[in-house]
Amino acid sequence: MASHLLLPRKPRKKLLKATAMLDKQAHCASMEADLEAHLKSSFPTNPPLVVTEPMRHLVSCTPKSMAPVLCLAACELVGGRRDRAMDAACAIQLMHAAKCVHGRLIGLDSSPLTYSPAIELLTGDGVFPLGFEIIARNRELDPEIGVRVVMEMTEALGGMVEGQLGRVEGGMEEEWVWERTEGRLCACAAACGALVGGGGEEVVESVRRCGMYVGMMRGSVGLERAENLRSRALELLEAFHEEQRAAMLSLMDMCFHYGFAS
Amino acid sequence: MASHLLLPRKPRKKLLKATAMLDKQAHCASMEADLEAHLKSSFPTNPPLVVTEPMRHLVSCTPKSMAPVLCLAACELVGGRRDRAMDAACAIQLMHAAKCVHGRLIGLDSSPLTYSPAIELLTGDGVFPLGFEIIARNRELDPEIGVRVVMEMTEALGGMVEGQLGRVEGGMEEEWVWERTEGRLCACAAACGALVGGGGEEVVESVRRCGMYVGMMRGSVGLERAENLRSRALELLEAFHEEQRAAMLSLMDMCFHYGFAS
Ligand SMILES: [Mg+2]
Numbered sequence: 001m002a003s004h005l006l007l008p009r010k011p012r013k014k015l016l017k018a019t020a021m022l023d024k025q026a027h028c029a030s031m032e033a034d035l036e037a038h039l040k041s042s043f044p045t046n047p048p049l050v051v052t053e054p055m056r057h058l059v060s061c062t063p064k065s066m067a068p069v070l071c072l073a074a075c076e077l078v079g080g081r082r083d084r085a086m087d088a089a090c091a092i093q094l095m096h097a098a099k100c101v102h103g104r105l106i107g108l109d110s111s112p113l114t115y116s117p118a119i120e121l122l123t124g125d126g127v128f129p130l131g132f133e134i135i136a137r138n139r140e141l142d143p144e145i146g147v148r149v150v151m152e153m154t155e156a157l158g159g160m161v162e163g164q165l166g167r168v169e170g171g172m173e174e175e176w177v178w179e180r181t182e183g184r185l186c187a188c189a190a191a192c193g194a195l196v197g198g199g200g201e202e203v204v205e206s207v208r209r210c211g212m213y214v215g216m217m218r219g220s221v222g223l224e225r226a227e228n229l230r231s232r233a234l235e236l237l238e239a240f241h242e243e244q245r246a247a248m249l250s251l252m253d254m255c256f257h258y259g260f261a262s
Numbered sequence: 263m264a265s266h267l268l269l270p271r272k273p274r275k276k277l278l279k280a281t282a283m284l285d286k287q288a289h290c291a292s293m294e295a296d297l298e299a300h301l302k303s304s305f306p307t308n309p310p311l312v313v314t315e316p317m318r319h320l321v322s323c324t325p326k327s328m329a330p331v332l333c334l335a336a337c338e339l340v341g342g343r344r345d346r347a348m349d350a351a352c353a354i355q356l357m358h359a360a361k362c363v364h365g366r367l368i369g370l371d372s373s374p375l376t377y378s379p380a381i382e383l384l385t386g387d388g389v390f391p392l393g394f395e396i397i398a399r400n401r402e403l404d405p406e407i408g409v410r411v412v413m414e415m416t417e418a419l420g421g422m423v424e425g426q427l428g429r430v431e432g433g434m435e436e437e438w439v440w441e442r443t444e445g446r447l448c449a450c451a452a453a454c455g456a457l458v459g460g461g462g463e464e465v466v467e468s469v470r471r472c473g474m475y476v477g478m479m480r481g482s483v484g485l486e487r488a489e490n491l492r493s494r495a496l497e498l499l500e501a502f503h504e505e506q507r508a509a510m511l512s513l514m515d516m517c518f519h520y521g522f523a524s
Contacts (some may be wrong), residue, residue: 051424102387106380116366118430121383126423128387132394133416136409143405147398150412154395161388162313168380174311 010106015215021257024250031069031082031247032058032215039093052116054115054123055130061114062097064253065182069188073247074190077240080197082247087138088149088192095153096185098127099160108167115217128157141196149192156188179216186215210236230256283519286512290305293331293509296438300348301355304396316377316385317392322378324359327444328517330453332476335509336452336469339502344458344509349400350411350454353393357415360389361422370429390419403458411454418450441478448477470497476514492518 039059043052068089075085101124103109105117113120135149163180167173181250190211194204213233217226233252237245299319305314330351337347363386365371367379375382397403397411425442428434452473456466475495479488495514497508 017341051420051427099387100384106383116430121364121368122423122427123387125361125390125426126420127418128390129416130396132412132419136413136416143409146409147405147412150394150409151398154391154398157391158313158388158395161384164387165313165381165384167385168378180437195399 008011009157021253024253026143027247028069028254031072031251034086035068035072035089035093039090042087042090043130043191051123051126054068054119055126056099057114058120059094059097059122060125062093062100064160065093065096066187066218066251067096067182067185067211067215068093069251070186070211070248071189071193073251074135074193074211075197077207077210077237077244078194078197078199079241079244080193084140085193085196087134087141089189090187091134091149091153092156092189092192094131094134095157095160098124099164099181101127103164105166108164108165121123145195148195152195153193156184159184175216179212183212183215187212191212206236206239210248214248214255217252217255226256265492280435283515286515289509289512290331290516291336293334296344297330297334297351297355297517301352304349304352313385313388316381317388319376320363320382320385320439321356321389324355324362324443327355327358327447328480328513329358329444329447329473329477330355331472332448332510333455333514336388336455336473337459339472339499339506340456340459340501341463342455342461345347347455347458349396349403350458351451352419353396353411353415354447354451354454355384356389356393356396357419357422360386361426361443363389365426368426368430370426383473406441410457414450414454414457418446419471441474442447443454445474449474452476468498468501472510476510476517479517487498488518 038201043056071089071092072082072085075088076082082215100109101120104111104113105120105124115123131153132150135146135153138146141149159180163177163184166177187208188211191204191208194207199207210233213229213236217229217233230252276279305318314402333354334344334347336345337350362371363382365387366373366375367382377385393415394412397408397415403411421442425439425446428442449470450473453466453470456469461469472495475491475498479491479495483509492514499510
């Protein structure tokens with residue numbers, strides 16, 4: 001079962017043993033499948049179709065980010081069950097989707113619009129708060145963690161806007177933009193996964209840094225930089241139990257060897 | 263001291279005694295002044311000027327909604343101190359401002375753009391989450407109330423998007439649109455004010471209805487409908503202490519007699 005997250009790109013280094021790689025692919029694919037099912041069930045059912053249909057459609061055809069799966073892996077890393085992070089991961093995916101919809105409207109992505117610009121703009125506006133709603137209505141989540149997750153997500157959104165503005169105005173390094181968009185989203189996703197998984201302050205900060213390294217690993221950074229980021233992430237991971245690291249390691253290896261669809 | 267919220271429109275009925283009206287004006291103006299000062303101090307100081315300057319500018323020139331002041335009045339109505347509701351009122355004002363910025367981009371308002379469309383779109387995207395951030399970072403607020411307020415705000419944003427979509431697609435009654443935009447924002451603002459002021463479930467629902475009536479009172483509804491809404495609001499207000507009703511009554515009377523700028 002191939003992971004939708006993965007593009008058939010040229011691997012950076014010679015492949016791991018084929019069987020080990022298939023295990024990692026399967027691990028990532030299973031997280032993705034869980035996430036997609038949860039996302040489908042998280043849409044509001046009350047609003048009329050005029051709002052929810054474009055929302056569903058635009059979210060479903062958004063290019064994937066690795067941040068939501070990273071959120072699940074971060075939760076497992078700190079010893080939490082994957083399903084505890086499902087809402088936060090969905091919220092991250094919705095933020096990413098809304099950003100992509102609005103980015104396309106202002107020419108940061110050349111794919112054609114599905115609806116009129118007005119509908120695409122309002123659909124993005126409808127999708128952004130849906131992530132916060134999913135967090136806020138989760139009654140199994142300690143409210144203190146809930147407001148922390150909301151704050152993390154607003155900070156990541158601030159980074160996204162800054163990164164997109166940098167692209168609009170031009171003159172910024174690609175890595176500057178990447179750090180503020182995918183990098184900070186991945187850091188946020190990892191921190192939120194660790195928070196809902198029950199990690200304490202120090203653990204959350206360590207997992208956040210690990211998320212940032214993994215988020216920065218792909219893209220335009222080149223092999224040497226990727227190897228440096230990977231070894232820094234691996235160093236952070238040493239503090240965690242071996243059996244809890246599996247998802248994060250799978251994700252990191254897949255990301256390192258293949259890169260992710262942006 | 264005239265209230266900025268008030269347009270010099272033709273009063274619906276003969277004026278109250280001039281002195282009584284001046285008191286009510288002063289009451290509204292004092293709430294507004296508190297709110298504006300708090301809003302100025304609530305902007306993030308970390309992001310670079312490229313993000314915060316358009317945010318400040320666009321928020322400051324947004325047409326006023328009565329919802330933020332209603333949030334303060336609702337807090338006083340349930341016996342809370344006005345300053346407890348200041349963050350929620352600011353968050354409501356920011357949501358309203360972001361809606362107006364995006365509405366102008368898609369032609370729902372004919373005033374000219376200040377910046378390029380891309381910057382106005384991203385500025386709106388930056389302002390929407392700021393409201394949630396203000397709620398989430400308030401450490402004096404019980405987190406359980408914090409997530410309730412976040413949920414209320416996401417629901418109001420859903421209504422806004424629905425109302426704006428109705429305007430874009432056309433064919434909807436003006437009151438249908440008004441209910442989903444200003445009406446639901448006012449209901450949300452009142453409910454949030456009651457929540458942070460310490461109101462229980464039943465009180466919150468009663469204050470929410472009162473907010474909806476006040477929100478629906480102005481605009482295109484005509485005198486008979488306005489009188490009907492006013493008497494329903496007054497009926498709800500009877501359950502509250504007389505000295506706690508003053509702000510809400512001032513707001514309602516000003517709204518009834520003059521209407522508000524939208
Ligand atoms: Mg708090």
